Amino acid sequence: MPLKREAGWYKDAIIYQVHVRTFNDNNADGIGDFQGLAQRLDYIQELGVNAIWLMPFFPSPLRDDGYDIADYRSVHPSYGTLDDFKKFLTSAHDRGIRVIIELVANHTSDQHPWFQESRSSQDNPKRDWYVWSDTDTKYRGTRIIFLDTEMSNWAWDPISKAYYWHRFFSHQPDLNYDNPAVRDEIWNVMKFWLEIGVDGFRLDAVPYLIEREGTSCENLPETHEVIREWRKKVDEEYPGTMLLAEANQWPADLRQYFGNGDEFHMAFHFPLMPRMFMGLRLEDRKPITEILQQSPEIPAGCQWCLFLRNHDELTLEMVTDMERDYMYDIYAGDKTMRLNLGIRRRLAPLLDNDRRRIELMNGMLLSLPGTPIIYYGDEIGMGDNIYLGDRNGVRTPMQWSGGWNGGFSAADPESLYSPPILNPVYGYPAVNVSSQKRTQHSLLSWMKHIIGIRRSSTVFGSGSIEFLYPANHRVLAYVRQLGKETVLVVNNLSSTAQAVELDLRRYKGNILIEMFGRNIFPRIGDLPYLLTMGPYQFYWFRLRRI
């Protein structure tokens, strides 16, 4: 049974991002599947998250890890059947966990029957379902996203003897959203999954739906029209469904995807993420406060989606050239770690496996305004394999135990979809769920604890934020407030102990209750509130007037 679709549920959600293929293999074929995923729902529930975002699981030639869909209404046979998905969905809902699936709407695989028909002849009824041209000179103002692999956004099709438009890999032709039939059909796809009971969609690559000559072919008004059309239908027919935008854009452009509250419910805050890493390494709050100051207000009912790492590279598209150079130098000294305009590494290796920094970054993720997403494996500090191609290095098998294949699969290791991490630092014998469950002070246990604290208050999901600007720039401090509840968050971004004086006079008379240990700190008075903080330490204080 689907969970009741409550409006705004996503605001207090904590989302766990998982790929079926990588999580748990039930049938011992070396590839994760829905039955395996369903078996691990208890783990996900214990972690404390209340939503799962599934990466594409549809039939696909898997030339882009499923983002090249060949059938929108089915399940890739490697991952099971549609029934398996339905059972998984029911089990998740039974545990109070909502499920968000991918809608890769911008493009299909070139193996999709729609494209096969479209290319078959110029007269085919589906010819206009894709963007065709006799030349490769149209839309010249459009940037190429996959700089490392693609030379053009046009690809020559020898079958129909014409060029087709693709913003990503050339085997991923873009759908033509100027064609109402395409828009209707994608809506039908959404209805198909909503009828089954999914709780929301993460819409991939939304800025690129429409093309117009003389523009960048990104964020066009016509694209927003398409989104508003879908949103209207969702609200009318499936209220409570959440639409999440993947739009890797600057804040001002991102803001447009919320419209007047009539487009997306949520959008990833792409510019914030690299600046959190930058602020940590610079030991300076400036990059974080600056980008959040530049982030426009969003309509009521809308929410930012925050993340530290995901299945893609740590994208550096939304930073300046100087910032990108800095990030490369600091976080990707080995050029193998770089991909496109980003860094293909997981959280723990990016942070030198420093537990204090990992905790601090998660602390910020869970306390800044927005809905946090935790990428599978980061809760135990999994490593990556930068020697695997593309972004596969951050998509290795989940490490459940120190046993056979890390507990991921009973198959022969050689048949796994990807080699598991084996090195002495991050390999599954050293980093796995089973061993971390046994110790109270493991990263996993700590993650459960902080997620529990985050969920104990709606102030983090729905509250306002006000930055304090103590003279010590190494300290990032802000006040979250919702109704009568006020939480003070203080983060020491520095590797050394810091003293900080906070101007809390407006909260005079309140005492501070530290939310992790529930210890009482001195009452706020007229003088600046002095805190001393250890390296990378952070506090969450609930303010109470007693």
Place this chain on the structure above:
Amino acid sequence: MAEETLLTDEFLRQLINVGEVDIVVGLPTHNNAKTIEPVIRAIQAGILKCFPRERVVVINADGGSQDGTPELVTGASIDDVWSASKVYALRTLHCISTRYARSPEPGTALRTILAAAELLQAKVCVVISPDSTTIEPDWLQRLVRPVYSNNFDLVSPIYHRQRAEGLLMRNVLYPLTRAIYGYRVREPFASEFAISGKLATDFLGKEIWNEEWGRIGAEIFLTVSAITGKYNVCQTFLGTKVRPHLSANDVVAAMRRTVGALFSSMDSNSQLWSTISVSQPVTTVGNQSEMVLEPARVSRKRLRDMFTAGVRELEPVFRSILSPATLSELQRIAALEVGEFNYPAELWVKTVFEFSAAYHKTVINRDHIVQALVPLYRGRTLTFLLENQDGSAEDIEKSEESLCGEFERLKPYLLEIWAERK
């Protein structure tokens, strides 16, 4: 423990907030409101352009300005620099100010800046003069980079100067320091320089700070400390340096700050310098650009009259300081008309050496000795200007080099009179 009394609690609070830094930019001020704004903008632009990744703080040590100088320093918005230079700062740039005393003492300002740099564990401390209106953002890079990247401990500037500029440096400070300490540091009393954290810490520990010469002329001691301490010293080409016009009183004060401090250092370091007989060049980095020299606008008659009056009125003082031969020769040239006036290099060198020896022996009050040199210095500057009135920059350089040669050649004479009994 000196820092505990040197740094106020409020300044210490500011330093706590700044935390560890890579570079401290020190800005000693006292009533510099007329010139400070372009200087602080150039500093900010230099930081943004050349050190965007480094942790930098600008520290203003103010000697009790009444014209709002500290407020201009701390209030200068870096946003304007961003938009003008199109360069973006990765980091927070702190700009803090402290009033170190009721009365201005340049040495105390420097000490305050160095103490802060030590507390903040700065790798480099660069000091910029608040009246350097010709400063370019690149100055910061040229001063800091040799310390930051090439392990130098003291970076001293070389400026472009008009023919009537830097006369005290050209005629006394450079040649005397060079002859005494054996290093060809062109600006031993620099108003812009950079030093390493190591040298800053070492220098802070010196005993000079409670002495008058330390409070007013610490820059000379810094150069001498770097040389005698075997620190890595280099020079860097900056650019045009224009000093505000000095009044007669200013010249006296400058003489006390610079020559007085240098004489004092000679007095306390004679064991070190007495064995040095030749000078060696100092590594110089960067490229010197061309400069068009303008005619000097100096009242020659006034200079000559001040010289003549000085020789006449201070004769009793000079009898205590100078040898009879030198005094006699000075009296001879004091009788010359402007057109014939010539204070030859050898006589000038002997004059300076005899003054330094007199200072060493304290034949009269030391401060009076230093001040008594002023009218003679005016005579020497007149000769310098007459000799170089039509010369090119290269000609002036040769003239300076020739004077330095005289100082080195006659150093045995200094050793001789230095050792004579009082």
